[in-house]
Structure formats: structure tokens, C-alpha cells
Amino acid sequence: MIKDVFSHDKILAKEDLKRRPKMEVKRAEDWKQTLYRLWQLMEDRKWLLIFVILLVIVTSLLSLIGPYIIGQIIDHMIIPKKFDGLLNRLLLLSGVYIALSILTYLAAFFMVDIAQKAIYRLRMKLFSHMQTIGIPFFDKRQHGELMSRMTNDIENVSKVLNSSFIQFTSSIVTLIGTIIVMLILSPVLTLLTMLIIPVMLIATRWITKRTGPLYKKRQNALGEMNAYIEEIISGQQVVKVFSQEETVINGFEEKNRNVRENGFWAITYSGTIPKVMNMLNNISFAIVAGIGGLLALNGYGVTVGTIVIFAEYARQFTRPLSDLANQFNEVLSALAGAERVFSIIDEESEPDIDNNNRDLLIEGGIQFNDVIFKYNKEQQKNIINRVSFEVLPGETVALVGATGAGKTTIIQLLNRFYDINGGDILIDGVSVSNIPRKTLRGQIAYVLQDPFLFDGTIKDSIKYGKRDAADEEIIQAAIDANAYDFIMRLPEGFDTMISGEDSSLSQGEKQLLSIARALVLDPAILLLDEATSSIDTVTEMKLQEAIDRLMEGRTSIVIAHRLNTVKKADKIIVLQQGEIIEQGYQHELLEQRGIYYHMVNSSHTDNDELLD
Numbered sequence: 039m040i041k042d043v044f045s046h047d048k049i050l051a052k053e054d055l056k057r058r059p060k061m062e063v064k065r066a067e068d069w070k071q072t073l074y075r076l077w078q079l080m081e082d083r084k085w086l087l088i089f090v091i092l093l094v095i096v097t098s099l100l101s102l103i104g105p106y107i108i109g110q111i112i113d114h115m116i117i118p119k120k121f122d123g124l125l126n127r128l129l130l131l132s133g134v135y136i137a138l139s140i141l142t143y144l145a146a147f148f149m150v151d152i153a154q155k156a157i158y159r160l161r162m163k164l165f166s167h168m169q170t171i172g173i174p175f176f177d178k179r180q181h182g183e184l185m186s187r188m189t190n191d192i193e194n195v196s197k198v199l200n201s202s203f204i205q206f207t208s209s210i211v212t213l214i215g216t217i218i219v220m221l222i223l224s225p226v227l228t229l230l231t232m233l234i235i236p237v238m239l240i241a242t243r244w245i246t247k248r249t250g251p252l253y254k255k256r257q258n259a260l261g262e263m264n265a266y267i268e269e270i271i272s273g274q275q276v277v278k279v280f281s282q283e284e285t286v287i288n289g290f291e292e293k294n295r296n297v298r299e300n301g302f303w304a305i306t307y308s309g310t311i312p313k314v315m316n317m318l319n320n321i322s323f324a325i326v327a328g329i330g331g332l333l334a335l336n337g338y339g340v341t342v343g344t345i346v347i348f349a350e351y352a353r354q355f356t357r358p359l360s361d362l363a364n365q366f367n368e369v370l371s372a373l374a375g376a377e378r379v380f381s382i383i384d385e386e387s388e389p390d391i392d393n394n395n396r397d398l399l400i401e402g403g404i405q406f407n408d409v410i411f412k413y414n415k416e417q418q419k420n421i422i423n424r425v426s427f428e429v430l431p432g433e434t435v436a437l438v439g440a441t442g443a444g445k446t447t448i449i450q451l452l453n454r455f456y457d458i459n460g461g462d463i464l465i466d467g468v469s470v471s472n473i474p475r476k477t478l479r480g481q482i483a484y485v486l487q488d489p490f491l492f493d494g495t496i497k498d499s500i501k502y503g504k505r506d507a508a509d510e511e512i513i514q515a516a517i518d519a520n521a522y523d524f525i526m527r528l529p530e531g532f533d534t535m536i537s538g539e540d541s542s543l544s545q546g547e548k549q550l551l552s553i554a555r556a557l558v559l560d561p562a563i564l565l566l567d568e569a570t571s572s573i574d575t576v577t578e579m580k581l582q583e584a585i586d587r588l589m590e591g592r593t594s595i596v597i598a599h600r601l602n603t604v605k606k607a608d609k610i611i612v613l614q615q616g617e618i619i620e621q622g623y624q625h626e627l628l629e630q631r632g633i634y635y636h637m638v639n640s641s642h643t644d645n646d647e648l649l650d
Contacts, residue, residue, distance in 0.1 A: 072376050076195070079156040087152055093145040094204055098211035100138040102219055105350035107131045113343030145204055153199035161192055164379055170387035173455040174413070182268030186261035187382060191375030194257075198372035202365045209358035209365070216351050216358075224340055226333070227348045230325050234318045241314045242366075245307050252304035253371040257378065259296040266293050304371075322352045388475065389457070396474045400481040400562040402431035402593030403466045404452065410460030411451060421447055423616045424461070429593055429609070431466075436598040436607035438637065443613035445597045449565045452595070453482060465563075483556035485588075487567040487597075489548040496525055497532040499551050503559040511558055518587045519554035520580040521547070546581060553584045564594040568603065601638070610634060 080087055107130060115124050165188065176184075220228040270277060270286050277286055330345040411422040422444050429435050437445040450456055452463060454470055463470045470478060483503070491499050500515055501507040507515075512532065516522040524547055528534040536543060543551075556564065566585065586606075598604045610627055612620040612634050620632050627634040 069373055072373050072380065075380060076156070076199075076376060079159050080152055083152050083155065086148055090145050090148050090152065090204070091207055093141050093148075094207045095211050097138055097141045097145065098208050098215055100134050100141070101212060102215045102351075104131060104134050104138070105347050106219065107134065108350070109341075109343035109347035111343075112346055113341045117342060146201075149204050150200055153196060153203070156199060157192060157196045160195065160379065161188070164188060164192070164383055167383050167385070167387070171382075171385050172388035173450070175385055177413075180262075180265035180269060181272075182265030183261045184382070185268060186264040187375075187378050190260055190264070191257065191378045194372045194375040195379070198365075198368050202368050202372075205361050206365045206369075209361040213358040213362075220348065220351050223344055223347060227326060227330055227340065227344070230329055231322055231348065231352050233325070234322050238315065238318055241318075242362075245310060245314075249304055249307045249370060252300055252307065254374045256297065256300040256304050257371070257374045259293070259300045261378070263290075263293040263297050266290060319352070323349055326352045390475050391472065392474055393472065395468060395472055396477050398466075398468065398473060398477055400478075401466050402429075402562045403464075404429040404563070404593060404595070405464040405467075406448070406461070407464065408461035409451065409458050409463060411447065411456065411458045413456070419616075420459075421616050422451065422458075425613075425616070425618055426461075427609075427611055427618065427621055429595065431593055432591060433608045434589060434594040434596060434606065435609045435611060436596045436604045437611050437613060438598050438604060438634070439613035439619075442615070444616040445613055446567060447616075448613075449484070449567065449595060449597065452563075452565065453484060454478060480559075481561055482563045482565060483559050483561035483588075484565045485549075485552055485556055485567065485585075489545075489552035491536060491543075491548055491551060493535075493537045495530075495533050495535055496528065496551065499536065500532075500554045501558055502555055507558050512554075515554040515557040518557050519550050519584040521550035521554050521584075524550070546578075549581055550584060553581070553588055557588055562592065564589055564592045566594065566596040568597050568599045612637075 107127060111124065111127050111131075115121055115127070168184075217228070217232075220231065266289065270290070277283060326348045327345065330340055330348060333340040334342060334345060405428050406425050409422055409425045410420050412420045425444075425448065427435070437448060439445055447456075451458055452470070454475055457471070465473065465478070492502065497509075497512055500512050504511075513522070516525055516532075525532060525534075566589075596603055596607060598607070604610060605624070607624075609622065610620075610624055611618055612627070612632075614633070620627055620630065620634050622630075628638065
């Protein structure tokens with residue numbers, strides 16, 4: 039096997055990422071705007087939501103009627119020992135509580151339906167929008183952190199919509215209704231009951247003022263921990279190769295500690311609310327029972343039944359306040375999650391156009407004219423600096439150079455993963471900026487150095503770029519890619535289920551499938567990121583045969599690390615730190631005795647073999 043000529047660029051994308059500054063996550067501070075956007079998700083079901091609110095109002099009123107009936111029974115039947123009509127009153131009381139149970143269930147049932155449809159739309163909106171965002175967005179974020187927004191943050195919103203909305207509405211209605219009835223029955227006892235309100239408000243404000251920021255910190259810490267977990271799981275082989283198990287455990291311990299500490303204080307502060315409310319509730323009950331009893335004994339127009347009603351209302355009065363305080367913490371947590379979700383939805387989509395070029399059929403002519411590119415404005419040095427070259431339709435060009443020379447970046451610019459800062463890139467004389475991305479990418483196949491396969495069958499993987507491909511096309515592509523034999527040895531042949539992490543397939547077999555996937559697409563332009571690296575000799579021969587078939591009659595740009603790839607190219611472009619140092623035919627570059635000549639000689643390979 040001919041030795042590698044250049045440094046292998048297997049993790050170029052990660053090295054590029056290190057050179058890019060991390061982008062700060064935008065965080066909305068307008069709670070009203072966040073609530074409004076959540077409301078918009080439910081707006082098409084607003085009539086059902088209004089019906090739920092009416093049910094909640096009715097159930098809240100029924101919860102007020104029950105204690106009133108009990109008080110009336112005590113004052114007018116039990117104390118004077120007049121039991122006529124007692125059965126009717128008891129049946130009425132039973133009917134009230136039965137209706138209360140049924141309507142409460144219906145309100146919860148309909149609210150779950152509304153909430154789940156809203157969450158469905160939110161998930162769809164987030165996931166769909168992520169498909170429209172450009173590659174730079176994903177370069178600047180950890181995948182686990184994005185997963186946290188899709189799962190944990192949306193789940194927090196779901197919990198609030200499912201249960202907190204009804205409790206919040208019920209608490210407000212119950213609170214208002216209780217105050218009105220209490221004032222009608224006894225203004226004096228109402229005043230005594232309300233003595234604890236200022237204390238409740240002060241305590242609740244003091245607590246919630248601290249829990250809001252803590253819940254935000256907890257969500258951020260949870261997102262960072264999930265990102266770390268995803269990264270370590272994906273990189274388990276590297277962890278074990280370098281015996282870094284203890285290091286990653288320590289790293290996880292730090293992330294986990296942040297989640298624990300922020301969660302501890304958020305939950306601790308919010309957990310004090312029910313305890314404080316319960317204490318104040320008991321104080322309110324004692325005030326009503328004690329002072330109400332004295333008023334009743336001294337004949338100040340307060341009856342035993344009124345005291346019973348007030349004792350129950352005193353509990354109902356403090357319970358909504360307690361529920362409101364508790365729900366406020368849940369809402370804070372949900373809003374913090376919703377902010378993080380909407381911050382992604384607010385990201386600008388990958389800019390695109392829709393013009394007459396959407397039907398453009400690419401022949402394969404490529405021109406780079408003084409192309410300049412850097413990942414962000416803060417970078418002082420260009421990653422690609424005034425690069426110019428031309429590829430004729432059907433030609434094969436090899437890009438060579440050391441790691442970081444800009445080879446992968448050039449391919450990514452041609453695919454418009456990134457937009458250039460200067461110059462122009464033309465395909466068949468048309469600027470790529472004037473070609474719709476779907477039209478452009480639909481006629482370019484990109485075979486990555488590390489093949490990626492999605493969960494599904496072998497057939498699904500091959501036709502991924504052309505969903506309507508016929509079985510005959512899929513089989514022929516597998517044959518041309520030298521993948522047919524190993525596919526037929528699998529348990530279910532083309533219907534065998536595989537995944538991106540499937541260890542039953544070798545690296546070479548995965549690469550053969552990715553080549554078959556490119557063959558089905560039948561592209562005009564082929565981009566190859568050294569598909570034969572890190573593979574045994576026999577598999578490399580199969581791969582090279584498949585690649586030769588794939589490149590036949592197509593314009594190809596190949597990132598070359600090995601001479602057996604370079605020698606089949608029509609032209610060679612030598613890159614160094616984002617600039618073209620040499621370009622031309624192989625014999626021309628060898629005669630120049632420049633950088634390319636020294637690269638070839640440093641491989642200790644016979645030049646005649648290179649030129650075969």
C-alpha cells in the first residue's frame with residue numbers, strides 16, 4: 039500500500055471549531071412576550087380553552103357552595119334540632135360534590151388535549167426550524183445542549199400547560215369568590231382572615247424573587263450536563279484509548295454538582311412556600327375559630343354555622359394563595375424553558391432564494407474567483423484567501439495540503455454550508471448564491487470521510503437522497519458500489535435494520551453504502567473527502583473500484599491524502615493556510631520541483647508509479 043503523503047485530516051471539522059469563538063445564547067427577558075407566543079400555539083383551540091375556563095369557574099363556585107350548605111345545615115337544622123328537609127339538603131350537598139368531581143375531570147381532560155396539541159406544535163416548530171438553520175449554528179453549539187431544549191425544556195412547558203393552567207385559573211376564581219361570600223356573611227371575620235394576606239404576599243415575593251434566577255440557572259446547568267453526556271457517549275472509544283475514564287467522571291461530577299446545587303436552592307426556596315402557607319393557614323384558622331367563637335358567645339351576630347363556613351373558607355382562601363405561589367415557581371421554570379426554545383426558533387433560517395434557477399440542470403463546470411472566507415468577522419486571518427481555480431465538466435481535481443490548509447472548507451463552500459465573504463463561486467457560469475440551495479445540493483453528492491448512516495433498513499440508507507428510487511436502481515447502485523455481496527450476506531438482505539452506530543458493519547461496509555447512496559442520487563458534481571482512509575487493503579480496492587465508477591463522467595473534487603487517489607486526478611491544487619500555492623497537471627507540478635514535488639518524494643514513492 040502506498041503511504042500517506044500528507045497529514046491526515048480526519049478531525050478537521052473539530053479543529054475548525056476550536057478556532058471559532060463560541061456564540062452566546064440569546065435569552066429573552068420579556069415574560070409577557072413568551073406567554074403570548076405560548077398562547078399563539080393554542081389560539082386555534084381558543085373556544086375549547088374558553089370552555090375549559092368556564093368549567094373551572096363553575097367548579098370553583100361549586101367548591102364555595104359546599105361549605106355554605108354545611109353551615110346552613112348546622113345553623114338551621116342541627117343546632118335547633120329541626121331535621122325536616124335534612125335528607126334533601128344532604129342529597130343537594132352530595133350532588134354538588136359529585137358535579138364538582140365530574141366537571142373537574144372534564145376540565146382536566148380537555149386541557150390535556152389542548153396542552154398536548156400545543157406542545158406537539160411547539161416541538162414541530164422547533165424541529166422544523168432547526169432543519170432550516172445553517173451549519174454554522176450547529177458548529178457553535180453542543181448537540182446535547184440542543185437535545186436538552188428539545189426534551190427537558192419542552193417537557194417543563196408541557197407540565198405547566200397540562201396542570202398548572204387549570205390550577206392557576208381555579209385559584210384566582212376561588213380567591214375572588216371566597217372574598218365576596220366572606221364579605222357577605224361577616225365583614226368582621228373577613229377582615230380578621232385577611233390580616234395574614236400582607237404576610238403571605240411579602241413571604242411569596244421574597245421567595246419567588248430568588249427562585250426565578252435559580253430556575254434559569256438550573257435549566258442552563260441541566261443543558262450543559264446533557265451536552266457533556268452526549269459528547270462523552272459519542273467519544274467513548276477515544277476516552278478508553280487514552281484511559282481518560284477518571285477525567286471524564288470528574289468532569290461529569292462538576293456538571294452534575296452544578297445541577298444539584300442550582301436545583302437544590304431552587305427547590306428549597308420554592309419548597310418553603312407550602313410550609314409558610316400552611317403555617318399561615320393554621321394561624322388564620324385559629325383566628326377565625328377563636329375570635330369567631332367569642333363573637334358568637336357574646337351575641338355579635340355570628341353563628342356557629344358562620345364560624346364553620348369561615349373556617350372552611352379560611353382554608354380555601356389561603357389554599358389558592360399557596361397554589362398561586364407554587365404554580366408561579368412552576369411557571370417560572372416553564373418560561374425559562376420556553377425562552378430557550380424560542381431563542382432557537384428565533385434564529386435566522388439559512389438564507390435562500392427561489393428564482394428561475396430552481397429548474398437548473400447542472401453540467402458540472404466550477405469556477406472559484408478570488409474567493410475569500412472566514413467563519414466570523416472577529417477572525418483576523420482569512421480561512422480561504424483569494425482562491426481561484428476552474429474545473430471543467432467531467433474533470434477530476436485533487437485538493438492536497440496539510441491539515442488546516444482549507445481543503446474541506448472549499449468543499450463546504452461549494453455546497454453553500456457557509457457563504458463566502460468575497461469573490462464568487464460559479465457553477466456553469468451561474469453564481470451559487472443565485473441557485474436555490476435545494477437545486478444546488480440536489481445535484482451534488484458529498485461522500486464524507488466518516489460515513490454516517492441513519493436508523494432504518496439498508497434500502498432506506500441507499501435511497502436516502504432519492505426517496506422515490508425504484509428497487510432496481512437501489513440494487514444496481516449496490517452492485518456498482520461493490521456492496522451487493524455483503525448486503526446479501528446480511529440476515530434480511532436489503533431489509534436488514536441498521537443504525538448509525540451499528541457495530542455489525544465495518545467502516546468499509548458503511549463507506550460502500552454511502553457510495554451506493556451517492557450513485558442512486560446520480561449527481562452532476564461529486565465531492566469526496568478521502569473515502570478510502572483507515573481501511574484495509576482489500577476493502578480499499580473495492581472502494582476504489584466503486585469510487586471510479588461513481589466518478590465516471592462526473593465533475594469531481596477530491597480531498598486527497600494518498601497518492602493512489604492523486605494520480606487519477608486530471609488536475610492538482612496544492613493548498614497551504616487557505617491559499618493556492620501550486621495548481622496544474624501532475625507532470626507540470628513535478629517538473630516545477632516545488633512543494634508538490636517534495637511531497638511526492640517525501641512519500642518514498644516512485645514517480646513513475648504516480649504518473650501511471
